[in-house]
Amino acid sequence: MSEKILEIRNLHVTFETPSGPLEAVRGVDLDVSAGELLGVVGESGSGKSVTFLATMGLLPTRAKVTGSVLLAGEQLIGASPKQMRSVRGRLLSMIFQDPLSALNPVHRIGNQIAEMLQSHQSLTNREAETRAVELLDIVGIPQPNDRSKQFPHEFSGGMRQRVVIAIAIANNPKVLIADEPTTALDVTVQAQILEVIERVQERFGTAVVLITHDLGVIARVADRVNVMYAGRNVEQGTIDSLFDHPSHPYTRGLLASLPRPGKQRLKPITGFPPNMLNPPKGCAFHTRCEFAAEICKLDLPELQTFGDLQTACVRAKELPRAEVLS
Ligand SMILES: Nc1ncnc2c1ncn2[C@@H]1O[C@H](COP(=O)(O)OP(=O)(O)OP(=O)(O)O)[C@@H](O)[C@H]1O
Ligand SMILES: [Mg+2]
Numbered sequence: 001m002s003e004k005i006l007e008i009r010n011l012h013v014t015f016e017t018p019s020g021p022l023e024a025v026r027g028v029d030l031d032v033s034a035g036e037l038l039g040v041v042g043e044s045g046s047g048k049s050v051t052f053l054a055t056m057g058l059l060p061t062r063a064k065v066t067g068s069v070l071l072a073g074e075q076l077i078g079a080s081p082k083q084m085r086s087v088r089g090r091l092l093s094m095i096f097q098d099p100l101s102a103l104n105p106v107h108r109i110g111n112q113i114a115e116m117l118q119s120h121q122s123l124t125n126r127e128a129e130t131r132a133v134e135l136l137d138i139v140g141i142p143q144p145n146d147r148s149k150q151f152p153h154e155f156s157g158g159m160r161q162r163v164v165i166a167i168a169i170a171n172n173p174k175v176l177i178a179d180e181p182t183t184a185l186d187v188t189v190q191a192q193i194l195e196v197i198e199r200v201q202e203r204f205g206t207a208v209v210l211i212t213h214d215l216g217v218i219a220r221v222a223d224r225v226n227v228m229y230a231g232r233n234v235e236q237g238t239i240d241s242l243f244d245h246p247s248h249p250y251t252r253g254l255l256a257s258l259p260r261p262g263k264q265r266l267k268p269i270t271g272f273p274p275n276m277l278n279p280p281k282g283c284a285f286h287t288r289c290e291f292a293a294e295i296c297k298l299d300l301p302e303l304q305t306f307g308d309l310q311t312a313c314v315r316a317k318e319l320p321r322a323e324v325l326s
Pocket of ligand 2: 049
């Protein structure tokens with residue numbers, strides 16, 4: 001097992017809202033190893049973005065964050081704003097869920113990359129500009145020298161997303177968090193952007209956390225996957241083990257609803273994600289789970305090792321083998 005670069009332990013995030021406290025993240029444990037591509041999947045509202053915004057120290061101050069986040073051994077929970085500014089962009093970068101608005105419309109592309117470089121490295125303007133052009137080349141922008149002098153509105157959506165990636169990797173971070181980096185793009189451009197992310201991971205040994213609700217994307221590019229439901233990690237493991245024999249009923253449901261060639265019918269998960277202001281007691285999935293028993297309504301299940309997977313389901317061992325591949 002390679003070195004763990006990011007270790008999240010017992011992370012809780014609670015927002016004070018007009019309707020009362022909303023616990024968006026409810027005890028997440030998650031590891032990212034150096035150089036790996038970890039997929040994080042789960043329905044809308046399951047706490048994917050909040051988990052990593054907390055990791056980046058980017059939540060509003062009214063959010064209460066507890067637990068431990070170690071990045072290369074450095075504790076980020078409770079770190080000062082100054083310490084977090086030094087970490088962000090240098091050790092840890094994030095591509096946000098709405099990346100197309102992440103660029104400043106009135107600044108030239110090359111200057112925006114140079115600014116990120118100079119915020120963490122002592123480079124002259126000339127050096128930063130040269131490096132910015134190299135970065136545009138790395139993310140696949142043609143004629144990077146000319147392009148670096150242009151403004152965001154002169155770039156297509158896919159091109160702008162490449163620029164956002166160039167900014168995120170400018171200082172060669174150890175971990176790159178990509179939050180739904182392809183949702184706003186059409187399918188062919190999505191595939192190209194995923195290729196750029198994979199290329200960065202391979203070329204620079206950057207660990208990547210790819211957040212998505214699309215298990216198909218995860219299957220294509222990730223080494224391991226974490227499945228989130230209602231602010232918890234409900235299953236984690238390698239891609240092969242998760243796709244070959246998912247144990248958690250929620251993961252089974254996700255796989256059964258995945259389109260496959262030759263598959264006759266998709267079987268969506270019934271019901272809706274829970275209201276996080278008042279999540280179900282016990283296992284939050286029990287209200288939608290075809291295997292739920294009385295015990296599931298009582299106890300919050302912890303992750304347990306089950307073959308090659310870790311699964312938070314008290315019934316996982318006794319359930320029939322999933323027939324997701326049929
Ligand atoms: N700033 C905030 N204030 C109050 N509640 C919030 C805030 N940000 C997120 N939440 C709530 O936290 C929960 C988790 O949200 P999060 O954005 O992490 O979901 P997600 O898994 O990223 O979903 P999506 O796939 O839609 O991006 C949701 O119930 C959401 O409404
Ligand atoms: Mg999100």
